[in-house]
Amino acid sequence: MSIQRPSIGEYSSFYESYILALPEGDILAFLNSQINEFSELLQSLTEEKANYRxxxxKWSIKEVLGHINDTERIMSYRLLRIARGDKTPLAGFNESDYVAYAGSERLSVSDLLAEFSAIRTATLLLAKQLDDEAWKRTGTANGxxxxxxxVIYVLAGHAAHHLNLIRERYLH
Known part of the structure; x- marks a missing residue:
């Protein structure tokens, strides 16, 4: 199955940088590759480095991972609802509030990475069952x-964005 890159107009301009920064090719393979990419980069972090700001x-690496996990869950839920033809408007969320209440600093990096792998795997399993018509369906999220x-491209772009920030600002 080939999922074409969405055209401008299929999403809010807020997401444009996430989508346009992605490489051409199989988006599901790219999403799958991010599981290993995150793990290889972050699994050996010390507690001190994982809590670095x-x-x-600014958020710590653990808080960034918690944010990625929360966003993955929310966007995957949006994918499910939209792909199934549900036209009920979906609310936005305040990422700062989610991070503040998540308690990611209490978790180990390995637990946060395992959570990402589990959520992403579930997202991929959902994506693999969708047909061409489901990918074209529209819904309303955050107005x-x-x-x-x-949505699936936003998921990939969001994770890639934060992975780049971790490399540039945290792991130098």
Missing amino acids: YAEG AEITARA
């Missing part, structure tokens, strides 16, 4: 129209 008020295929 590159500036005052904006979005297609199911745009």
